[in-house]
Amino acid sequence: MDGEGGQERADERAGEASRPTLKTIAFMTGLGVTTVSRALKDAPDIGEETKKRVRLVARQVGYRPNRAGVRLRTGKTNVISLVLDTEEQVGGFVSDLIYGISEQLAATPYHLIVTPYSRNNDPMEPVRYVVETGSADGIIISRTEPQDARVRYMTERGFPFATHGRTDMGIDHPFHDFDNRAYAVQAVRKLAELGRRRLALLAPPRRLTYHNHMRDGFLEALAEAGLTEAPFTGATVDHSIDDIRGRMTELMSRPNRPDGIVSGSGQATFALVAAVEDVGLTVGKDVDIVSKQSSRLLHLLRPTLYVVNESVRFAGSELARSVLGAIEGKNPKSLQSLSLPTEVEAR
Template sequence: MSRPVDSPARRSQPTLKTIAQMTGLAVTTVSRALNDAPDIGQATKEKVRGVAKSIGYRPNRAGVRLRTGKTNVIALVLSSQQDVIGHAAQLVYAISDELKGTPYHLVVMPYAPDTDPLIPVRYVIETHSADGIIFNQTMLNDERVRLLTQENFPFSSHGRTEMGISHSYVDYDNGAYADLIVRELVRRGRKNLVLVPPPLIQSYAHHMAEAFRQTCAALGIKGAILSEFSADHDIDDIRAGTFAALQADSSIDGIISATTAATIASVDAAESSGRRLGHDIDIGSKEVSNLLRVFRRQLVLVREDTTEAGRHLARALLQQINEPDAPLVCNLSVPTAADILPGTPNG
């Protein structure tokens, strides 16, 4: 039985030389265009990428690493216990989308919430398995920031620290969010609020809790933080804990939440306790995916653009990798009254 004759395309994969021949450019120019070199014009980059895509060119990662020392990989380090219907999913999508058209690919590295978050970071540094790292759940004193800075390893964090270390970050001003949502609930007549906080070890929880306390005190209303559990707990635990608080204090008329899952659990707890949204109680939350607007129109929601945050994180990290002497990118998104989404008013 005769063997089928392979076509040239099947016998060998297209190479940089193939693209060079098809475009009339030097191999080095093709390589630099595919690697988004700043001294290569945009028209040339688009021409090279178009040809590469049309012929199915894929870089040989082993060869790239030998020639450049780069992996063309970005590692996104996430806890496996995440608000997957909110922040984490949006971050993965946004970073992946931002990397389109670049030589970089995203690898998500999950770690168990009961393990040391330094473990995946050390692994990437020691194995040189990525050119840069993005991580979230940043803490005020974060050993990942310290280690990556000491190793001079490119990274960008979703969240700020208070360590006296300059580093790239993208953050949402959760203090401004807490102040904004407390004032909005008070405007609607609420006088006894509780906060379902993120884990208080995380920096955004610290900013949120401090502003919640300060604004409640400034406005002369009651405000309590439900510290027995956090917004990262199992949704059944959040529901049970919030329900218990509502049963223990019938005067609670407002709940502020930190995540989509915690908000859904809080709504169930409030309704199970006999309270009506927009009448007996208001629940405020950040909205990252438009899910909550559909879930309950009576919710008081403040927009947080996690997709844009993911894009900024990717851009900040790529700049560190490609322009190591450029100033670090630090981006803080501050919500205002214009970010309060319209819903169904009290009535």
């Protein structure tokens, strides 16, 4: 057994020795080890071309800094934690968000880790773990609530963070958000322009801040155009495809059914279209649907849909910029951004 253990330790040492180091990059770039080290740390006295060359070689050889050593020297982990609900939207949402964040971090010493949690568990748990263990230098959270306990917790502890979505707490903090109020107003106006008079809204869950934004815009635009709401209860964009389809089928079977629908999710719109067709109606003829989408798939489903695009990849990039600014101690107001909806794409 001792012989086997000794061999394992020897193999580990051999693995460590074979990993690329600062000396490897220095040799390949013709630069000094100190220059390479400072370039990877984004030192201001190192030229941008030199930094790009060093980072390119570092990526090509698979260089990874020793995190334990980095933390001992600087007190930092060079890690950003993205705390994500494991049931977060699919259809490219998560991958686009991660891509956008990673793209922004690529030119920095920071790396992204995803910290998952279940919607059935306390969303404070992963945030508390990262803060208390110091396992990251900054946190990005999503599914923001008006009175978000996570935001208060990190603010009180002075821990850098950014949120995908806004709060309503009177706390200035870094965020990026999509203007869902403006989206709902735009969607209702489009349906009014098409001659639709009775509209339904498939909204986010009430506990999330963007529910209020979308709902407020929807009601404001209804009143402006003199339209009527066909209440769509029992389902939100968080419900399963089957649940949304069932609820919408029931609504579309009523005599006072809606002739226009505003959807808060591209994924959910697949269920809405199926429900409309389940009762023998036709999208674009009997009912029009305006949907937000984060991936350009809906026109492949039905060209008769009207869509507004939300770039989740851009959101990821902005969130990375915001959390890096928070780590640097910048004013939170300078780290807040809001994406406006694009024009409704007509069929």
